[in-house]
Amino acid sequence: MKPFMFRLGTVRAKLTVLVALSSLATLAALPVLSWVMHRQLLAQISERVPQAIRNFRLELRQQQRSISTSARQASRTRELVDGLRLRNEAAVDTALEAVIAAHPNVAIAAFDELGDLVAARGLDAPPASTDEVPGLAEGLANLDEMEDLRDVLVHGCERQQGAPPAYITAQRARGDAGSLLACIPIDHTYFDEAATKLGVEIALVDLSGKRITGTARFPTELLQGASIGDETHPTIVEDASSLWALSRFAPRSLRGKAGDFSIVMALDVSDVRKIVRQNLMLAAGVLTLAALVSLILGARLATTMSRALSRVNVALKQLEQQQYVHVEGVKTGDELEDLAAGFNSMVDGLKERDKLRSTFGKYMTESVLEHLLAGKVQLGGETLTVSILFCDIRSFTTISEKMNAHELVGLLNEYFTEMVAIILDEGGVVDKYIGDAIMAVFGAPVPRPDDAVRAVRAAIRMRAALERFNERLAERGIPALKTGVGIHTGEVVAGNIGSEARMEYTVIGDAVNLASRLESATKELGVSVLLSEDTHRLVSDRFNTRPVSEITVKGRVQPVMTYAVANV
Known part of the structure; x- marks a missing residue:
């Protein structure tokens, strides 16, 4: 027994029923649509975290390179070299002014050739000598004049304990007159500025996953017990009142002799449910209205299509009888009109082909x-x-x-x-x-x-x-x-x-x-x-x-x- 659709006698009836069934199927698919919209929206939001990580890496790399370049330029100036040799704090301060002006958030210290502090900017309790900075004296001893020493200090460049970690870069001054130490504090201020630019919450954690510092809104409670995704596949985690996309990554510049650190970025996606619900209700209303309109327009469209196809069918039957006639005018403004025009072009081509083969029929291949x-x-x-x-x-x-x-x-x-x-x-x-x-x-x-x-x-x-x-x-x-x-x-x-x-x-x-x-x-x-x-x-x-x-x-x-x- 043939299905109902195939027992309908005309294309018009089949197209009308097809439009009706399509509308009903669309309405029935609303639950699936809800799930798909939810997943797609989560995927789109989750993509923002890897993008924020890439931007953070790029900005950190550019900042470190810029500070390193500024410090190296300062270490080559005559004013700094002479100031270090004479232990002239005022002269050294003047030489460091350009670095501080270009990077106001950076702390910097200058040491003479014996490693004793000559001048410091941006430090409340600067180290008295290079020996008080873990690994600095040894690193500078093995450093060429044009090279950089880069590391991470757990308690920064301050002498007191409890200071936030800091990324450091150090260079030897020209003529071994001394050395420069530039420190980038990795504290809440640093992360607040980055979070504002990137639109995410950021925290610095140690190898055990314990938070060291970060932004105020960062969901610290999710660091324990939750499985955090990597930088390309964020994990969606829910706490008592919010939904977060979390990713953890470890920039190279945060790996040092004093310890390795990681960055965890969190994106608040709590509005997902609300957005999905609103979109679903809107989609349901639009689909219902579209189903009614499509039934009306579908019936009229089916009539037009049926008439056009009937004309093409008549011309096709004539073509089967070797009668090369064109399709009567079909003015639908769509593919059916293109079909009629293409059919007419095909008829012209067949006429030309038969003429060609009647002339060259003696050639077999x-x-x-x-x-x-x-x-x-x-x-x-x-x-x-x-x-x-x-x-x-x-x-x-x-x-x-x-x-x-x-x-x-x-x-x-x-x-x-x-x-x-x-x-x-x-x-x-x-x-x-x-x-x-x-x-x-x-x-x-x-x-x-x-x-x-x-x-x-x-x-x-x-x-x-x-x-x-x-x-x-x-x-x-x-x-x-x-x-x-x-x-x-x-x-x-x-x-x-x-x-x-x-x-x-x-x-x-x-x-x-x-x-x-x-x-x-x-x-x-x-x-x-x-x-x-x-x-x-x-x-x-x-x-x-x-x-x-x-x-x-x-x-x-x-x-x-x-x-x-x-x-x-």
Whole structure:
């Protein structure tokens, strides 16, 4: 029993029912739509956290590079070098002014060549010497004049405990006059500024996940017990009143001798539920209204489409009767109008094609026709060196006696399809079919330097394809086919042969006869692919061959040496 839709008698009725069913299906899909909208919105919001991480990394890297450059420039000035050597605090302060002006949030200290403090800016309790800064004295001792020492200090550059961590960069002054230490405090002020720019909450945590510092709104309680995602896959975590997207990452610049730190970014996504609910209610109202409007407009549209399709159908039936008529005017302003215009263009093309084929019907292959239209085929014939391939099914008469005509034609068509596809793929042209045999030419009408190689390669591929074809025949209970292939390379005359009423492009000459004789000899010699000596000479360096024996060919005084392709 046919479904209801297919029992409707007109396109108009089917389209109207289709519009109605589509509207009902859309309304029924609201729960799924709600879930999809929720997931999509969460995914979009979660993408903001990785983007904020990338921006944070970039800004931190640029800030560190800028501070390092400013400090290095200051360490090279004469005023700083002389001030350090003379322990002139005022001169050193003046030299550091440019660094402080460019980076007001940075603390900086200058030490003389013995490592004692000369001057400091931005530090309440600066270290008295480089020995009081963990790892600084040792690092500077192994540092070249133009290199930077970078590290992270757990308690910053202040002498007292409890100070926030700091990122440091240190350089030796010119002429070993001393050194400069620049400190970037990683405190709540630093994170507040970053959070304002990035639109997220930020916290600094140690290896155990304990918060060290961060922004005021950061959900510290979620650091314990919650699984925090990495920088590319944030985790959505819910606390008592809010929903957060959390990601944890560890910038290289926060890894130092005194300890490693990580950054956790949190994005408040608490408004997701509200937004989803509002969008869902809006979608429900819009979909309901759209369903009513679509039913009305769908019925009118179905009438217009049905009329247009009916006109195309009438013209199509006339085309089946070889009546090349145009579709009556279809003015729908959409694809149906394009369809009618395209149909009319197709009719014009078919008329032109029939005219062309009535003129050039004597040419049997599309490739020859293309060359003829391009003026590349000499209609009087030309002498070419080609490789000719004959392929014949052995004992086909015995097989055909066991099959009716319909089955026999189907088998041949299936076999020819397999073989001809390989010949064409290798650049050959099927010259003709002789019963169950195929004659193919490589080198006409367009010769190539490797025609002989293409012909032999086609024969090898045809043998492999025949094995697969026989496997399919065995599954259908049909005996396997056996073929022989003969290939010869020589001169032929290629051109148009026939009568004034009917001509075809083909090749003739002794080379054709020899190729046919080689194919016939494959059975008596017990080989599948047999090559002439002329062909063998051209392909011996490309294929593994072996000599077989000499054969006598009618019309030739000298016998012909033959070769077989090994393992075929």
